[in-house]
Amino acid sequence: MxxxxxxxxxxxxxxxxxxxxxxxxxxxxxxxxxxxxxxxxxxxxxxxxxxxxxxxxxxxxxxxxxxxxxxxxxxxxxxxxxxxxxxxxxxxxxxxxxxxxxxxxxxxxxxxxxxxxxxxxxxxxxxxxxxxxxxxxxxxxxxxxxxxxxxxxxxxxxxxxxxxxxEVDRRLAQKRISDLRRSLEQIRKRKEREVTERSHQNTVSLVGYTNAGKSSLLNTLTGAKVHTSDTLFTTLDTRTRSWQAAKGIPVLLSDTVGFIRDLPHALVESFHATLEESSRADLLLHVVDISLPDPLPLIQSVEKVLGELNLGARPTFLILNKLDALRDRIEIPILASKNPNTIAVSSRTGEGIEELRERVRDFFIKEMVEFDIRTHQANGKLISFLRKMGRVTNVTYEEELVRIRGRILERHLGRATKMNGEGLIDEE
Ligand SMILES: Nc1nc2c(ncn2[C@@H]2O[C@H](COP(=O)(O)OP(=O)(O)OP(=O)(O)O)[C@@H](O)[C@H]2O)c(=O)[nH]1
Ligand SMILES: [Mg+2]
CATH class of the missing domain: 3.40.50.11060 (GTPase HflX, N-terminal domain)
Known part of the structure; x- marks a missing residue:
């Protein structure tokens, strides 16, 4: 019993x-x-x-x-x-x-x-x-x-x-499957629209094996209070929080459902919509529990699922988490030498978190292009957009115009150009 x-x-x-x-x-x-x-x-x-x-x-x-x-x-x-x-x-x-x-x-x-x-x-x-x-x-x-x-x-x-x-026969089940497929497709489309609406933002997605510490890292980085626990598959729904990776680099950081070795194919397919956020992310943070005896097969199985989701070529940092629980740190330089985008952290003690923040900041700065924009001083909308989404390095006033220089992501530059109207912009 x-x-x-x-x-x-x-x-x-x-x-x-x-x-x-x-x-x-x-x-x-x-x-x-x-x-x-x-x-x-x-x-x-x-x-x-x-x-x-x-x-x-x-x-x-x-x-x-x-x-x-x-x-x-x-x-x-x-x-x-x-x-x-x-x-x-x-x-x-x-x-x-x-x-x-x-x-x-x-x-x-x-x-x-x-x-x-x-x-x-x-x-x-x-x-x-x-x-x-x-x-x-x-x-x-x-x-x-x-x-x-x-x-x-x-x-x-x-x-x-x-x-x-x-109690239902196969025929009814088939019908249910196609109804479900339709409902899920509607949800997927709605999510896609939401993600597209946010596409002028910088987005970073936490991905990785279940229990690696993705939600803990989200909490440490953003001060969120997402539920974490030492149980497999604690998170099943994507959460997004804003994170100031650096001055002028606001980021939307998403937590996702954990992966597992030999993930049932039906599950990969049906959780596609949940992973919509990752599919648009500028940068993936692949979180690994480095305190496990043999993390390598887990890293490989996550890479395999990312490949199945067409995310294999997306810029990715390998985040070796739970550094505090690691007795012997000898493996770290070995893993780092194989992949230069490796960062060791502890979301529990905060060790390495500052380096992670700097690396994410540098990633976005590298992706940015120079801008040199003249606009009317009254164009507060554009000026605050440039200050929020870009890194402003120089501001000078020329009669009723203001000249702002700095760096910004290319896609944001397009938006800024629209905000400024024709003829007032100089791009380098
Ligand atoms: N020692 C140590 N434990 C950690 C660290 N980060 C997370 N943990 C623990 O690892 C367990 C899993 O953490 P979660 O953040 O829930 O992991 P997750 O990747 O979100 O897991 P799922 O949502 O289940 O896929 C929890 O018990 C955390 O307290 C860390 O840096 N050091
Ligand atoms: Mg989680």
């Missing part, structure tokens, strides 16, 4: 199982199930044990070997598991066969991630996105037969908006 947690929510007893590639060695100190365990906890499960198998090729019927499947069944009985959580993504047939052998509900990694998103989705957009992803991925897998066992509604893999679809 599942137990009640502190908040009065049923906690399912979970057995973790994972088939891993044959051991390569050299990964000492790293628990291969660590991430799966954290995902299971984020889904509200109470992890009771684990079974691991080294496997070079999955079994066509049960994914793990058939002997291993029996062992899992025994272990599941021994720990009274309500759910078996597989660290590998399984076909519907694998799930069915494993459930028959173990007589326990089986949930795979993608369903687990979708479940976390279903629990955490707060905004309308996030809820629609999860429902869509769940329908696409889980429909062939959704099943009723275990609900009577757990004596609770749903449970992991059966929770969230997808649950509503249990």
């Amino acid at each position: 599942p137990e009640l947690d502190r908040n009065g929510v049923w906690r399912e007893r979970a057995l973790l199982v994972a088939a891993l590639p044959p051991s390569k060695g050299g990964q000492e100190g790293q628990d291969p199930l660590d991430e799966l365990r954290r995902l299971a906890q984020a889904a509200g499960a109470d992890v009771q044990g684990s079974v691991v198998q080294r496997l070079s090729r999955p079994d066509p019927a049960t994914y793990v070997g058939s002997g291993k499947a029996e062992e899992i069944a025994l272990k599941a009985r021994e720990v009274s598991a309500d759910v078996i959580i597989s660290g590998n993504n399984l076909s519907p047939a694998h799930v069915r066969n494993l459930e028959n052998i173990t007589n326990t509900k089986v949930v795979d990694r993608t369903e687990l991630i979708l479940d976390i998103f279903a629990r955490r989705a707060m905004t309308k957009q996030a809820r629609l996105q999860v429902e869509m992803a769940q329908l696409q991925y889980s429909l062939p897998r959704l099943r009723r037969k275990w609900t009577h066992l757990s004596r609770i509604e749903g449970g992991i893999g059966l929770r969230g908006p997808g649950e509503k679809q249990l």
Whole structure:
């Protein structure tokens, strides 16, 4: 029987199982199930044990070997598991066969991630996105037969908006998917308009693996109070805050949903709209938790998702965060030598934050072009625009005109030109 947690929510007893590639060695100190365990906890499960198998090729019927499947069944009985959580993504047939052998509900990694998103989705957009992803991925897998066992509604893999679809047939589900697609497209268009309206602003986006410290960095840089926690996928909705990177360089800084290794494709697709901000950003800050034993594969998996979102070539700084939690800093110069745009910081202690600010300022200054504008002294709108969006270096008065010189982003210069009307402008 599942137990009640502190908040009065049923906690399912979970057995973790994972088939891993044959051991390569050299990964000492790293628990291969660590991430799966954290995902299971984020889904509200109470992890009771684990079974691991080294496997070079999955079994066509049960994914793990058939002997291993029996062992899992025994272990599941021994720990009274309500759910078996597989660290590998399984076909519907694998799930069915494993459930028959173990007589326990089986949930795979993608369903687990979708479940976390279903629990955490707060905004309308996030809820629609999860429902869509769940329908696409889980429909062939959704099943009723275990609900009577757990004596609770749903449970992991059966929770969230997808649950509503249990009773409807495929045809209705297809219709729901296309309705959702339309609603999401409308939201995407609206967001796109909002982002376009802000396009005269400097924009920077925080991206990175879940739990890297993106929201913490947003808070440290802007004084925002976005919720942060040591749980995977704390943030599901994009937040944007204004940040004064330097005098004359106001920036809109956005926090985004975290990435994860082998992100379910349906999720990448449906969270496209959430990532609209990043898709327009002048600069990406790729935040990495450098205190982890082996951050490199995580960096690579984020780069892979950025590539899928056509953001691979966008100017990017690699932000090595949680410097305070790092015992040995030897890795830092190695990573920095591979990528000159690397900055080590601690959003907790503030170390390196000033350097980050300077680097962002220098990035925007480098992107700026010189301007030399004469305008009427009464043109307060243009003068304040230049002061706000550019770096003014020189102001002189010539009768009723004022001559302002400095540097500004090229696209802002276009706007300034319009504000000044024809004939009064000298550009260098
Ligand atoms: N020691 C240390 N911990 C940090 C630092 N920055 C963030 N953390 C912790 O790391 C955990 C995750 O931080 P978040 O800011 O929520 O991470 P995130 O990248 O926004 O994570 P998701 O929204 O879940 O994708 C929290 O427990 C933070 O307190 C840091 O510089 N040093
Ligand atoms: Mg966050």
